Amino acid sequence: MLSRREFIAKGTGTVVTMAAAAGTGLLAGCGNNIESHPPTVNSFHDLAGPRSLRAHARRHGLVYGSAVVIPVVEKNTDFDSLLSEQCGILVPSNELKWVALRPSRDEFNFGPPDSLYDFTQRNHMLMRGHTLCWHESVPGWIRKIDNKDEIKQIFVDHITNVCKHYAGKLQSWDVVNEAIDPAAKLPGGLRKSFWYDNLGPDYIDLAFHAARAADPNVKLTYNDYGVEGDNDGDAEKRRLILEMVKGMKSRGVPIDAVGIQSHLNAGQKYGQGVADYIEAFHQLGLEVYLTELDVNDDATVSNDVAERDAIIAKTYTEFLGAALPNPAVKLVLTWDISDRFTWLNGIGSHRKKQPNRSQRPLPFDVDFKPKDCFYALRDSFDRHKRA
Numbered sequence: 001m002l003s004r005r006e007f008i009a010k011g012t013g014t015v016v017t018m019a020a021a022a023g024t025g026l027l028a029g030c031g032n033n034i035e036s037h038p039p040t041v042n043s044f045h046d047l048a049g050p051r052s053l054r055a056h057a058r059r060h061g062l063v064y065g066s067a068v069v070i071p072v073v074e075k076n077t078d079f080d081s082l083l084s085e086q087c088g089i090l091v092p093s094n095e096l097k098w099v100a101l102r103p104s105r106d107e108f109n110f111g112p113p114d115s116l117y118d119f120t121q122r123n124h125m126l127m128r129g130h131t132l133c134w135h136e137s138v139p140g141w142i143r144k145i146d147n148k149d150e151i152k153q154i155f156v157d158h159i160t161n162v163c164k165h166y167a168g169k170l171q172s173w174d175v176v177n178e179a180i181d182p183a184a185k186l187p188g189g190l191r192k193s194f195w196y197d198n199l200g201p202d203y204i205d206l207a208f209h210a211a212r213a214a215d216p217n218v219k220l221t222y223n224d225y226g227v228e229g230d231n232d233g234d235a236e237k238r239r240l241i242l243e244m245v246k247g248m249k250s251r252g253v254p255i256d257a258v259g260i261q262s263h264l265n266a267g268q269k270y271g272q273g274v275a276d277y278i279e280a281f282h283q284l285g286l287e288v289y290l291t292e293l294d295v296n297d298d299a300t301v302s303n304d305v306a307e308r309d310a311i312i313a314k315t316y317t318e319f320l321g322a323a324l325p326n327p328a329v330k331l332v333l334t335w336d337i338s339d340r341f342t343w344l345n346g347i348g349s350h351r352k353k354q355p356n357r358s359q360r361p362l363p364f365d366v367d368f369k370p371k372d373c374f375y376a377l378r379d380s381f382d383r384h385k386r387a
């Protein structure tokens with residue numbers, strides 16, 4: 001079956017590839033229609049191979065992928081196919097965090113993430129690691145230790161052991177996640193956390209040095225949220241992170257990439273702020289990864305699914321239109337790929353303004369049918385060719 005876009009291209013009498021069509025402007029003016037009125041597909045398998053997000057991203061010098069909750073992958077063979085058809089990279093949502101990986105001081109629960117790694121290898125995908133240090137994932141047993149030197153030793157040993165376990169296997173590691181919180185009013189905008197309180201501000205450098213010593217080639221990433229929008233709060237966080245990263249570079253800390261989580265909100269403005277932020281890292285010689293892309297439309301008033309999906313897709317298009325032109329951007333990962341598994345409908349959704357309405361933040365709906373934002377993503381990959 002032809003997609004609407006392929007059908008339009010054929011209708012001109014010339015068979016053109018989608019990439020070529022985007023490049024020649026043959027489809028100019030159709031873009032919005034295509035995104036908001038996607039072709040009917042009988043099953044997600046119709047979007048495999050050259051029609052996949054994976055293939056469109058690769059054709060334009062990008063890698064597309066998704067976060068996954070590992071038990072879900074293990075139980076659902078249909079979902080395995082969706083992932084392997086659409087994704088060039090996977091990241092476990094939770095299973096490499098301290099709380100999951102370190103049930104006790106003596107245990108490393110590598111089973112689940114290792115099984116995901118095997119899945120990526122069978123399907124010729126990359127895998128990234130998330131995360132070696134995060135204020136939200138601190139096991140109870142380590143909180144009970146009141147000797148700072150001992151905590152420091154456990155911290156370094158953890159990073160060393162985990163990075164050595166995966167040495168040479170992962171594309172990148174989120175070494176430190178979400179270390180900046182302007183509201184804490186600490187020097188450098190650092191977040192008040194268990195790690196900050198016990199190890200002091202140097203814990204960030206320490207983490208990157210330990211990771212590099214254990215795995216010389218994996219891309220070491222600093223990952224954070226709240227930096228995407230054209231508003232004062234996000235601008236201030238961008239400024240603080242950029243200052244921190246410049247400081248790290250000047251001290252010779254081995255950082256290779258910056259992650260922009262990209263948890264977006266429908267209707268918010270995205271543009272110059274994130275474009276300038278990415279360019280600043282490009283100038284520093286760093287790569288940039290969009291690590292956790294999704295669109296929260298809880299504030300959208302309309303309950304009409306088609307209207308909501310169109311607004312969500314527009315948010316994807318606007319944000320990616322600002323981010324993707326920069327060749328520093330190498331990875332785009334959505335935080336899950338199907339609305340069936342999104343964190344926005346899970347625990348924590350008590351914060352929802354619309355408690356009786358499910359969120360629709362991701363490229364595939366709960367039945368694994370492609371949505372407007374699937375096409376918005378694919379078209380964005382086509383539009384913004386990497387250098």
Ligand code: 9MR
Nearest residue numbers: 093094097136137177225261292343347
């Ligand atoms: O999606 C993750 C959810 O399943 C977990 O319960 C939660 C706590 O571990 O973390 C969620 O993932 C977060 C990620 O690790 C960091 N950025 C924000 C993500 C969404 O909350």
